Amino acid sequence: MSEVLLEVEGLKVHFPVRAGVLRRLKGYVHAVDGISFRVAPGTTLGLVGESGCGKTTAGRAVLRLYQPTAGKVLFRGRDLASVGKTHLRQVRRDLQMIFQDPFESLNSRHTVGTILEEPFIVHGMGDRAFRRQKVRQLLEMVGLPASAADRFPHEFSGGQRQRIVIARSIALEPKLIICDEPVSALDVSIQSQILNLLLDLQQNMGLAYVFISHDLAVVKFISDYIAVMYLGKIVEQAPAGQLYQSPRHPYTRALIAAIPVARPGGRGIRAVLGGEVPSPINPPSGCRFHPRCQYARDVCRHREPVLADLAGAEGSGHLVACHRADELSRN
Ligand code: SF4
Numbered sequence: 001m002s003e004v005l006l007e008v009e010g011l012k013v014h015f016p017v018r019a020g021v022l023r024r025l026k027g028y029v030h031a032v033d034g035i036s037f038r039v040a041p042g043t044t045l046g047l048v049g050e051s052g053c054g055k056t057t058a059g060r061a062v063l064r065l066y067q068p069t070a071g072k073v074l075f076r077g078r079d080l081a082s083v084g085k086t087h088l089r090q091v092r093r094d095l096q097m098i099f100q101d102p103f104e105s106l107n108s109r110h111t112v113g114t115i116l117e118e119p120f121i122v123h124g125m126g127d128r129a130f131r132r133q134k135v136r137q138l139l140e141m142v143g144l145p146a147s148a149a150d151r152f153p154h155e156f157s158g159g160q161r162q163r164i165v166i167a168r169s170i171a172l173e174p175k176l177i178i179c180d181e182p183v184s185a186l187d188v189s190i191q192s193q194i195l196n197l198l199l200d201l202q203q204n205m206g207l208a209y210v211f212i213s214h215d216l217a218v219v220k221f222i223s224d225y226i227a228v229m230y231l232g233k234i235v236e237q238a239p240a241g242q243l244y245q246s247p248r249h250p251y252t253r254a255l256i257a258a259i260p261v262a263r264p265g266g267r268g269i270r271a272v273l274g275g276e277v278p279s280p281i282n283p284p285s286g287c288r289f290h291p292r293c294q295y296a297r298d299v300c301r302h303r304e305p306v307l308a309d310l311a312g313a314e315g316s317g318h319l320v321a322c323h324r325a326d327e328l329s330r331n
Helices: 055-062 085-094 112-122 128-141 146-150 158-170 188-205 216-222 240-245 250-261 269-273 298-302 325-329
Strands: 006-019 024-039 044-048 070-075 095-098 176-180 208-213 225-230 233-239
Touching: 006 055, 024 044, 024 055, 024 070, 024 225, 024 233, 044 055, 044 216, 055 095, 055 176, 055 208, 085 095, 095 158, 112 128, 112 146, 112 158, 128 146, 128 158, 158 188, 188 208, 188 216, 208 216, 216 225, 216 240, 216 250, 225 240, 225 250, 233 240, 233 250, 250 269
Parallel strands: 044 208, 044 225, 095 176, 176 208
Antiparallel strands: 006 024, 006 070, 225 233
16 A cells, blocks of 8 residues: 555554442453554455444544554554644544434434535635535535525435535535445445435545445445455454455454345344354353364464455455464465
């Protein structure tokens, strides 16, 4: 990867767990536990895993909506923990987020026009005529009529509301958008329309995305590169096509095996793998996946595998954290 827009290094986010009348500290939820990844301009990194794996927390920590416990988030080479207020203001323009629920993330008491004008007002950009012009442009870019500006969010369908959310996220022409499960609340028939809109905007505006989802089929459709998370760790990273064709980690294989049944009415990943994701308060020793892994050996219970190049595929960008990855890849 020649040019890097976002670089996350050893990111950890631990939340304290308190209990009792005195709210004594009982431990920590290891929501994100030392993950690293990079995103190049104009590309998409898919962050995928089951609910509770830490992917949403990681996305929020990048935007500093959660304070990282450790690690660095470098945006265009600058550590976001050390930037001053003025620079942070600029960063907030360049880094945006799209949330899962398009209804909750829109103020129901404001018209769409007011909602889309707000980013320009907050950043002191232009007069009313300029802002109105921008609102018309934004609505056109996301495939909505100019008349949508005078209506309220509740007057739109889920897919249309997500288009409004996307319009607001691109208003200030950001460089990178964190998309947190942006289509999972939508009907399957609408999902592809929104994914295609995101791809069109990426092409036209040179946007980079971190695309967070539990659905590997959706992530594969939109991503250039995919990182698979399990219980706060990245267990496999690879170019999207490679990950899908030659998954190496047993967890990634299970996610892919679950795709045909992960749709409405299907059985889902838990039926394929069996068992629940262990508690992130007391994660399993060694490889965190070992209680659910059919290939686990003694070493897996005691020693944590390192995310590293697969033997013979050095430099390909395909990284796996599994003691038996080389052996299993030959099967
Ligand atoms: Fe399974 Fe062991 Fe590999 Fe973990 S390290 S995924 S337990 S084989």
